[in-house]
Every structure is written in C-alpha cells, then in structure tokens.
Amino acid sequence: MPDIQSKLPKPVEKTPEGAEHKQHSIVPRSSVSGSTLTLVVAIMAFLASLTLGAVWTVNDTAKSWQNDVSREITIQVRPVNGVNLDAALISARQIAGSFAGVLSVSVVDNDAMEALLEPWLGGGLNLAELPVPRLVSVTIDETNPPDMVAMAAQLKATVAGASLDNHRAWIERLTTMARTTILTGLLIFVLMMVATVLTVVFATRGAMAGSKHIIEVLHFVGAEQSYIATQFQKHFLFLGLKGALAGGVVAILFFLFIGWWASGDPADPASNQVEALFGTFGIGVGGYLSILLLIFVISVLTALTSRFTVLRHVGTLDRSSSDE
Numbered sequence: 461m462p463d464i465q466s467k468l469p470k471p472v473e474k475t476p477e478g479a480e481h482k483q484h485s486i487v488p489r490s491s492v493s494g495s496t497l498t499l500v501v502a503i504m505a506f507l508a509s510l511t512l513g514a515v516w517t518v519n520d521t522a523k524s525w526q527n528d529v530s531r532e533i534t535i536q537v538r539p540v541n542g543v544n545l546d547a548a549l550i551s552a553r554q555i556a557g558s559f560a561g562v563l564s565v566s567v568v569d570n571d572a573m574e575a576l577l578e579p580w581l582g583g584g585l586n587l588a589e590l591p592v593p594r595l596v597s598v599t600i601d602e603t604n605p606p607d608m609v610a611m612a613a614q615l616k617a618t619v620a621g622a623s624l625d626n627h628r629a630w631i632e633r634l635t636t637m638a639r640t641t642i643l644t645g646l647l648i649f650v651l652m653m654v655a656t657v658l659t660v661v662f663a664t665r666g667a668m669a670g671s672k673h674i675i676e677v678l679h680f681v682g683a684e685q686s687y688i689a690t691q692f693q694k695h696f697l698f699l700g701l702k703g704a705l706a707g708g709v710v711a712i713l714f715f716l717f718i719g720w721w722a723s724g725d726p727a728d729p730a731s732n733q734v735e736a737l738f739g740t741f742g743i744g745v746g747g748y749l750s751i752l753l754l755i756f757v758i759s760v761l762t763a764l765t766s767r768f769t770v771l772r773h774v775g776t777l778d779r780s781s782s783d784e
Contacts, residue, residue: 497663497696498703504656505707505758508649509751513715515645516747522638529627529634533608535596538621549594552619556598561606568595593621656758660700660765664692668773675773685771693767700762701755708755715743 535552539545549567557565568576573594574585581590600606612624668675675688 497659498699498706500659501656501700501703501758501762502707502710504652504659505704505755506711507707508652508656508758509708509711509754510714511645511649511652512750512754513711513743513747515642515649516743516750518638518641518645520744522634525634526631527602529631531600531602533598533600533627534625535598535615536593536623536625537596537619538593538623539591540621543620545594548619548621549596552596552615552622555614555618556596556611559606559611561601561604562598563601564599566597568597653758653761657761657765660696660762661769664696664766664769665773667692667695668770689767689770692770693763696766697759697763701759704755704758704762708751712748712751715747719743 535556537545537548537552540548553565553567556562573592574583577585577592608624608626615622615624
C-alpha cells in the first residue's frame, strides 16, 4: 500500500510577518574597524572642539585686552632732583584733563603703586625711598580721542620728567600675538579634519575589502552604484555621528569645568592667573553652538567621504569590466 502521506505536499513554514522583505546591509554592523573608527572620530572631534574653543577664547580675550588698553593712556612722572613730585603729578593731571576727549584723570595713589610693585619687590615698600616713576591714569573717549601729540608735547614742556604712554606698542604686540595664535589654531583644526577624512577613507576601504565579493556580485548583477554607496554612507554616518557626539560632549563638559574652576576661589593663585590671562575662560553661547555645529559637520564629512570612496571603487570595477 503506497504511503499516502509521502504524496501530500509538505506544509509551508510560516515566517514572521515582513521577514521576507527585510533587507540586510552589506556592511558589517559591528566590527573591530568600526569600533576603532568611532574611537578615532571621537578623539579627533574632542581635539578639534578644544582647538575651536581655544581660538574662540583667544579672540574674545584679545578683543577685551585691546579695548581695555586702547581706552586708557598713562602719564609717567619720574622723580627729578629739586622738583616736588606731588606738585608735578597734580600739574600733569590738570594738563591731561584740559584736553577734549578725556573722560577722567586720576593719580595712582601709594597703595595702588605698592600693589603693582609687590610681586617684584615684595611688600612694605616706601615709595619715597625708591626712584620709581609715579603714574597718572587717563581714560579717553575711543570715539573722539584727544590729540596725543599735543598732550605729550605740553607735558614734556611743562612738567619735568613727564612722558606720555599711549600703549600703542602693547596694542600692536597684542594684535600680532592674537592673530598668530588664531591662525595656528585654525591650521591645526584643518589638519585634524584632513586626518579624519584620511581615517574614514582607510576604514571604508577596509570595510569594502571585507565585503568585496558581495559588492562585486551586486554590481555585476545590475545594482546601481548609488545603492552600494548609500549602504556604506548610512553605516559611516552612524559611526561618525556617534564618535563626533561623544568627543563634542566631552569637550563641552571640559570647557564648563574650566570655566567653573577659573571663576572659583579668588584666593587660589592658579585660578587668579588663569582669570588674568583668559578671563573666566568661557567660550560663550557662540562657542558652544560652534562645537555642536562641528559635531554635525564631522558626521556629514564622514558619510560623504565614505560615499565618494565607494563610488570611486565601483567605478574602477566598471573600467576593469570594460577593459576585459
């Protein structure tokens, strides 16, 4: 008797709904090269964010220094034998105050002079025994400054030992230093972006080497170049976004910590030194927004670099097949 059950059709195994339509990426989702690339992008994003924040800080600090220096000039009155120094200071103050464009004039008192000299000569100074020049601080209107040449000539002719310092040399040095620092920072920033692009190129080639046969089969059966490139682009966009986000967030936390530390204990000498050089070391809202923009730029740059690398590789396959 024939086996009837053997003649019956075998039951069809049901698959989960939509499983037959699920597409798998041709790029391995988790690999050592992918994790390494994420770490490298995170490090590059962190260093690039630090460079960008440092450039932002130097630029803001230099502008603040220039504004502070340019709105104030100083009259130096050196001790001269036979000349009453206090009377000379009063005369210099009156001459400076007579010029249009001068907002205020004040003689730097003994306590302020001792505080200025204390870091170099120590405390408990007796200025009467030291042949140091005394200072007259003059605040000027930057929009309508006084005639510096006429003021310097009148001081020299009227007050013995008096000279005018408009801090022009300091302003020029400050501007040169700030520009040099900013250009150096921008150069370092560009080199980091170039290094990131090269890293993505090598990572993409490594991923293509692992999927070489799949790419060739897809290409020769008619898959478009854009489809293959899109698979890699999505993969590396995710890796770039993850790495850039990690590096950018760490950089933002670093600047927040430095800003909090710099504006902390006023009795801390290190904190005072940092505040004197860089203010509160805050990059402001614009600086933080620029770091967030940098995260987006690095992510897009990673994806586009991967796409162009794949398109170039597939293009070589086309040329190879046409030559054959």
